[in-house]
Amino acid sequence: MGRFRREGAFADREAFLGTLRLRLAHLRSNLLPGMSETWEREDGRDVARVAGYGVVVCFRVGERDWRCDADLPDWLPIPQAVIEEKFDEEFVDLLDHRDGGGA
Numbered sequence: 712m713g714r715f716r717r718e719g720a721f722a723d724r725e726a727f728l729g730t731l732r733l734r735l736a737h738l739r740s741n742l743l744p745g746m747s748e749t750w751e752r753e754d755g756r757d758v759a760r761v762a763g764y765g766v767v768v769c770f771r772v773g774e775r776d777w778r779c780d781a782d783l784p785d786w787l788p789i790p791q792a793v794i795e796e797k798f799d800e801e802f803v804d805l806l807d808h809r810d811g812g813g814a
Contacts, residue, residue: 713783713791717798717806720776728757728772730804735761738801777805 721727738761739746746763759770765784770777781798783791799806 712785713787713794715781715783715791715795715798716779717802718776718778719806722775724772724774727777727805731759731770731772731777734802734804735759742801779805 735748739748743761743763746761746766749760751758753771755773757772759772761768765787766782768779768781770779779802781794783794787794
């Protein structure tokens with residue numbers, strides 16, 4: 712199974728969560744409509760999981776930091792590097808927060 716991680720910090724938690732929710736909604740409605748989305752609280756963090764087609768993407772949002780772990784099945788015909796590139800393009804709004812800047 713392939714895996715990758717993205718993480719960073721942000722200045723405004725509510726703005727970051729709002730951006731994350733918008734990006735996940737866009738992903739599910741336009742690119743991968745068959746994926747499920749769940750939200751819960753774990754250890755004081757908001758946790759969003761998007762899953763489908765053997766792919767599981769988990770976002771953990773704390774008070775000032777975030778982390779995303781993605782698990783990809785081996786049978787996917789798309790190279791992991793391409794998936795990571797598309798992820799970075801789709802979630803550029805979140806990646807802008809990596810240095811604590813942005814919203």
